Amino acid sequence: MLEDTIIAISTPVGYGGIGIVRLSGDRSLPIAKKIFKPRKKNTEISALRSILGNLYHFEQKDFFEEAYLTYFPKPFTYTREDMVEISCHGSPVTLEEVVRLGIKAGARMANPGEFTLRAYFRGRIDILQAEAINDLIQASSFKQAKISYNQIEGKLSQRTASFRSQIIQLLSLIEASIEFPEENLHLSRKKMSKTIEKVIDSIKRLVESYSLGKTLAEGTTLAITGRANVGKSTLFNSLLERERAIISHYPGTTRDYLKESIRIKDSIFTLIDMAGIDKPVHPADKEAIKKGRELAAHSDGILLLFDSSRKESLEDLKLINKFKDKKMLFLFNKIDLPQKINKSKLKREGKNHPFLEISALKGTNLEKLKGILHQLFVPDQRQGEEVILHLRQKLLFEEVLESLLEGKRLLEEGYSEEVIAEEIRKALPLIGKLTGEIRADEVIKEIFNRFCVGK
Secondary structure (H helix, E strand, C coil): CCCCCCCEEEECCCEEEEEEEEEECCCHHHHHHHHHHCCCCCCCEEECCEEEEEEEECCCEEEEEEEEEEECCCCCCCCCCEEEEEEEEEEEHHHHHHHHHHHCCCEECCCCCHHHHHHHHCCCCHHHHHHHHHHHCCCCCHHHHHHHHHHCHHHHHHHHHHHHHHHHHHHHHHHHHHCHHHHHHCCCCHHHHHHHHHHHHHHHHHHHHHHHHHHHCEEEEEEEEECCCCCCCHHHHHCCCCCCCCCCCCCCCCCCEEEEEEEEEEEEEEEEEEECCCCCCHHHHHHHHHHHHHCCCCCCCEEEEEEEECCCCCHHCCCCCCCCCCCCCEEEEEECCCCCCCHHHHHHHCCCCCCCEECCCEEEEEHHHHHHHHHHHHHCCCCCCCCCHHHHHHHHHHHHHHHHHHHHHHHHHHCCHHHHHHHCCCCHHHHHHHCCCCCCCCHHHHHHCCCCCCC
């Protein structure tokens, strides 16, 4: 597979000023020469220099586009193979024809992420860096883009290598004291415990960073819920700053759910507008309420709306109790109308849940609401700390942590050094899986299938 020369469009699908077709492999330049002819005859195609020319249709024996060709010789390339980039106008039909001609000339269409896969197989990057490349391409915020850039530069890989180095150093000292007792190399249990604790604390912080990473990479899902006609759709529209949901004074207008995303500072929030959770009067209402409860249960947080112009009801109290274990914000809506609700009673029932008084219709306190949402649902990044963006990484770091915690427990309970070392040693192959040093084909396939074809 690595012996093939691959080709693909590297720029986004659609029309643009510039489009790029990329080749990688030993035959990249010979294949490109069949399609590209320099403007000046007898021009030598030299490395790392863009050459102006025309694209040649060797089947029709005619030129069809002007272009630049840049040749990148191995090993100092993205894939560590010979690479060629052909830049022309960003016409989809032209770019597709270049690829078709390239395949006719001996290249193979690249698979999703195959350029980056080759960079990984050739040892230019590890799996953590490969994941970060795709994260940077798909970043939904500048903050996530900066985190991904740092990981492409190897910051997370270096941190992981540091954990591995500390564990190996500890194991070497333990095993040296076991193998050569006469050399007086015995490592005190206090020092062993201190070393293990240091690594444990660092990995714990990394695992905890996933809550921020998930928020940045996937966004935060917030379910707007409450009784019928409390203003859920009005709030939904007001936050979106456009009329997305149908609004009516009649209860039960919303029978299906709507999902839309908004950006608050550096984070994406997905808002779900749903049917009012109240007593159903129609079979469709019953199904809508059921679906609303499911969506709310699986969301990252709840915006629980109350109609301040009406007295609180048993249904309001039931909703507070139903979602008491989720991260929730109480919103007392319709403060532009005469107030009848007993806010103190609902606050007491909600205990520690924060609250805000708003008017979704008039826009009162909506900017303040956005600030509270960001503060409540987007964790802080510790200064200088790396952030993990993938569940795969989090789960493997948790397994490493579990192995070290078990080793620490065995140490504290007085087990022999051989038993302690055996438990701690389990962390090493897990770190190998994190960086891709130990390859799991199904994991590698899943990671690179997320990439676009030209990367």
